[in-house]
Amino acid sequence: MNKTSERTARKTVLSGIQPTGEVHLGNYLGALRQWVHMQDEYECFYSIVDLHAILGEDDPADLPARTLDMAISILAVGVDPERCTLFVQSDVPEHVELAWLFNTVAPVGDLERMTQYKDKSKRYESIPVGLLNYPVLQAADILIYRADAVPVGDDQRQHLELTRDIARKWNARYGEYFPEPEAIIPEVGRIKGLDGKAKMSKSLGNTVSILADEEGVWESIRRAVTDPQRVRRDDPGRPEVCNVFSLHQLVTDASLIPDIEEQCRAGTRGCVDCKRILADSLVREFAPFRERAEHLRTHPAEVRGVLEAGADRARDVARETLAEARSRMGIKWRSAL
Ligand code: TRP
Ligand code: SF4
Secondary structure, three states, X not given: OOHHHHHHHOOEEEXXXXXXXXXXXXXXXXXXXXXXXXXXXXXXXXXXXXXXXXXXXXXXHXXXXXXXXXXXXXXXXXXXXXXXXXXXXXXXXXXXXXXXXXXXXXXHHHHHOOHHHHHHHOOOOOOXXXXXXXXXXXXXXXXXXXXXXXXXXXXXXXXXHHHHHHHHHHHHHHOOOOOOOEEEOOOXXXXXXXXXXXXXXXXXXXXXXXXXXXXXXXXXXXXXXXXXXXXXXXXXXXXXXXXXHHHHHHXXXXXXXXXXXXXXXXXXOOHHHHHHHHHHHHHHXXXXXXXXXXXXXXXXXXXXXXXXXXXXXXXXXXXXXHHHHHHHOOOOHHHHO
């Protein structure tokens, strides 16, 4: 396959995901499902962003395992290394150098206005500069592949805006080169946790792993919060306020949705039965993931091979971009002598 000619034919996508280890339903519906769907239409670069992850408080000893587990999950959901480039961010150190070059144009004021920064910085007595610069590295992740589009969750909209600003400022100063990438936000909106309140997250225990078996899925779904006004089994329910119903709309066969809605409103189907249907849908969706993950877990060399080949491919493009950016910024004394 000739990757160079492909670059001109298709638009380029980059996305990144933190190596949290276990992938849950929220990650899947909010991002990974999109990754799978975009593989043929775009030239895709998918990165496990370990250099971003080290800003968290997690034990460094666990990071390698979390990185590999994340790779296994990404491959398990159907991201196909034959059709995209999957790599670990730190394997392509060019990202970091480009981030430094961007630091020279990124305005501190804009970085200080990022909501994620404002939230997270509250947790520190002394704020690390990396927390402020986080979106600059993210901009480098994206622009080093001159990506046109970035599939991300709604919470990353602001970082994408900043990426475009950085591209614009850099281009204004050094000549038109970087595209201003668009955010592609899935229509699913914010995916609420099974508690019906907070965003899905593993640490809040309000989600379900995409590698859960039938029992594990039911264990989580069984406890999901539904319409609080439905107390007795035959009380009429309100699907529009029920998170179980929102999830049905995302994973249950579309032909079943009208019945689920009607029977809820009429009070003819109880919430437990309704949740059984949801659990079935999830088990069906997850089944191939579990099988592939099982295979990969017993063949770690395959995973390693995929990530190494991915890094090689990513580095080819990253080097080219970095060389151009350096040159336009005057970092080329060797050729000047
Ligand atoms: N900040 C993103 C998140 O927390 C992860 C990320 C890092 C990313 N670099 C990226 C996402 C580049 C998209 C593109 O989800
Ligand atoms: Fe929600 Fe289903 Fe119960 Fe209706 S029947 S409130 S949609 S869980």
